[in-house]
Amino acid sequence: xxxxxxxxxxxxxxxxxxxxxxxxxxxxxxxxxxxxxxxxxxxxxxxxxxxxxxxxxxxxxxxxxxxx
Amino acid sequence: xxxxxxxxxxxxxxxxxxxxxxxxxxxxxxxxxxxxxxxxxxxxxxxxxxxxxxxxxxxxxxxxxxxx
Amino acid sequence: xxxxxxxxxxxxxxxxxxxxxxxxxxxxxxxxxxxxxxxxxxxxxxxxxxxxxxxxxxxxxxxxxxxx
Amino acid sequence: xxxxxxxxxxxxxxxxxxxxxxxxxxxxxxxxxxxxxxxxxxxxxxxxxxxxxxxxxxxxxxxxxxxx
Amino acid sequence: xxxxxxxxxxxxxxxxxxxxxxxxxxxxxxxxxxxxxxxxxxxxxxxxxxxxxxxxxxxxxxxxxxxx
Amino acid sequence: xxxxxxxxxxxxxxxxxxxxxxxxxxxxxxxxxxxxxxxxxxxxxxxxxxxxxxxxxxxxxxxxxxxx
Numbered sequence: 001x002x003x004x005x006x007x008x009x010x011x012x013x014x015x016x017x018x019x020x021x022x023x024x025x026x027x028x029x030x031x032x033x034x035x036x037x038x039x040x041x042x043x044x045x046x047x048x049x050x051x052x053x054x055x056x057x058x059x060x061x062x063x064x065x066x067x068x
Numbered sequence: 069x070x071x072x073x074x075x076x077x078x079x080x081x082x083x084x085x086x087x088x089x090x091x092x093x094x095x096x097x098x099x100x101x102x103x104x105x106x107x108x109x110x111x112x113x114x115x116x117x118x119x120x121x122x123x124x125x126x127x128x129x130x131x132x133x134x135x136x
Numbered sequence: 137x138x139x140x141x142x143x144x145x146x147x148x149x150x151x152x153x154x155x156x157x158x159x160x161x162x163x164x165x166x167x168x169x170x171x172x173x174x175x176x177x178x179x180x181x182x183x184x185x186x187x188x189x190x191x192x193x194x195x196x197x198x199x200x201x202x203x204x
Numbered sequence: 205x206x207x208x209x210x211x212x213x214x215x216x217x218x219x220x221x222x223x224x225x226x227x228x229x230x231x232x233x234x235x236x237x238x239x240x241x242x243x244x245x246x247x248x249x250x251x252x253x254x255x256x257x258x259x260x261x262x263x264x265x266x267x268x269x270x271x272x
Numbered sequence: 273x274x275x276x277x278x279x280x281x282x283x284x285x286x287x288x289x290x291x292x293x294x295x296x297x298x299x300x301x302x303x304x305x306x307x308x309x310x311x312x313x314x315x316x317x318x319x320x321x322x323x324x325x326x327x328x329x330x331x332x333x334x335x336x337x338x339x340x
Numbered sequence: 341x342x343x344x345x346x347x348x349x350x351x352x353x354x355x356x357x358x359x360x361x362x363x364x365x366x367x368x369x370x371x372x373x374x375x376x377x378x379x380x381x382x383x384x385x386x387x388x389x390x391x392x393x394x395x396x397x398x399x400x401x402x403x404x405x406x407x408x
Contacts, residue, residue, distance in 0.1 A: 001281055001326055001331055003177060003179065003279065004276065004277070004278050005279075006275075006276050006299075007247060007276070009273055013305065017304050017305060019129070021300065021304055022124065022125070022126060023125075025297065026121065026123070026124045026302060027124070028292075028296040028297065028304075031292075031296075032289050032292045032296065033285065033289060035311070036223070037124050038123040039123075039326060040123065041120070042120070043075060043115055043121070046119070047247055047249075050219050050222050051222055051245075051247060051248040051249070051250070052245070052246070052247050052248075053226030053229070053245065054242075054244070054245055054246075054273055054311060055241050055243075056226065056227050056241050057223075057226070057227075058223055058226060060219075061223070067294075069145055070141050070144045071143045071343055071383065072140065074142070074145070074165075074168060075138060076137070076138045076165075081169065083254050083262070083264075085168050085169060086254050086255055086257075086262060087257075087261075088164075088167075088168045089168055089169075090262060091261075092164040093161065093257070095262045096156075096157065096164070097142075100153050100156045101144060101149065101153060101157075105146070106258075107190060107258065107259075108257075108258070109258055109343060110258075111251055111257070112255040112257075114249075114255070122137055122175060123214070144314030150330075151322050154323055155329075155330055155333070156378065158330060159325075159328050159329075162327070163328070167401070173327050174326075174327040176326070177324070177325065178325035178326075179279060179323060181319075186355050187358055187384040188381070188382070188384075189322050189361075189363075189365070189381065189384075190378075190381055191366070191379075191380065192362065192366045192377050193362070193363075196355075197359070198352060199290065205348070205349055205394055206348045207313060207315065207347045208345070208347070209344070209345045210369075211342060212341070212342045212369075212373060212375070223369075224368075224372045225368065228371075229368065232360075232365060232368070233346075233348075235360075235364075236360045236361055237357060237361075239348070252365055258379060287398070287400075290398060291393075291398055291401070294393030294396065298393065298395070299394070299396075311395075312395065313393065313394055314393035315393070316391040316392075316393075317387075320389070340362070
């Protein structure tokens with residue numbers, strides 16, 4: 001019955017990458033906790049880097065500085 | 069004071085359907101737990117079927133197979 | 137495929153009330169969006185009233201004042 | 205290590221306002237709980253007012269009535 | 273910068289199993305999306321089976337029936 | 341109408357500290373976005389350090405090593 005919510009920045013994540021995250025997370029719950037994959041949900045949220053803060057700063061700002 | 073988060077796939081849910089989910093959920097909390105509707109929040113998240121996994125697969129993939 | 141998270145204050149919610157919330161929410165998703173109940177998850181979180189704020193104040197504080 | 209999720213209606217929140225929410229929330233966790241800002245995440249979700257319910261009604265509906 | 277929330281039923285998950293979920297999820301985000309593990313958070317929530325519904329029923333009820 | 345969820349490790353956070361987080365977060369939403377405090381909810385989740393991962397490791401493990 002697990003529910004997993006993966007939140008990442010919105011950086012052109014491909015459908016293949018999303019499929020790999022879903023398969024990998026579900027397999028992990030099977031391997032570690034013997035969960036039923038048929039009842040395992042994974043939901044991926046893609047978040048605008050302006051909306052994500054780390055250490056006082058927006059990720060968009062942190063990236064701009066690194067490249068500046 | 070309840071907060072309810074309803075996550076569904078993004079399938080052209082209409083404003084009327086959203087209103088029905090909000091009214092129904094709020095009424096349920098009034099009926100079952102005698103909560104104050106004025107302090108009851110419901111937030112609906114619509115999720116891309118590529119981003120939702122069930123049983124190792126993306127919902128978008130499961131749907132394509134069913135129709136294939 | 138819906139996932140619903142219901143957050144309420146931790147006030148001796150009974151197993152019967154939890155069952156009623158789960159049945160009612162699932163039925164609502166069937167009625168409004170024609171969702172498959174077998175793939176509908178509902179998770180109830182019970183939160184300490186000290187940890188819930190509304191309008192600047194803790195719910196525990198708001199309740200103490202109302203009775204004071 | 206805190207993680208904060210701020211959910212607001214999607215009303216043209218500017219990048220400057222998002223930055224202010226991130227800075228303010230992170231500072232609050234430093235001030236109140238002495239948390240390490242470098243390990244503090246803040247994620248802002250902007251929600252369509254059709255998808256947000258308060259007191260049986262959609263926020264979009266509540267706003268339309270107030271202006272009607 | 274990923275944040276992952278894993279919700280499972282509260283079934284005596286050991287510290288070793290929790291560590292395996294954290295390592296596995298973090299590694300998956302490194303492998304699939306090349307994320308920085310130092311900025312990857314994983315939070316595991318353990319939920320009372322009375323509070324988890326699937327297909328109209330509480331997980332606690334589903335388990336009792338299976339054993340009944 | 342904002343909803344804020346603050347997740348921190350479960351380290352004997354006092355009722356006073358919780359009140360300060362609630363007041364501070366609500367004030368921030370008033371100051372930055374002119375939100376109505378009466379419709380602003382803040383919910384604090386306290387998480388076992390065994391259940392929180394950062395950079396491949398449990399926070400409980402990271403702390404034990406730092407003191408070791």
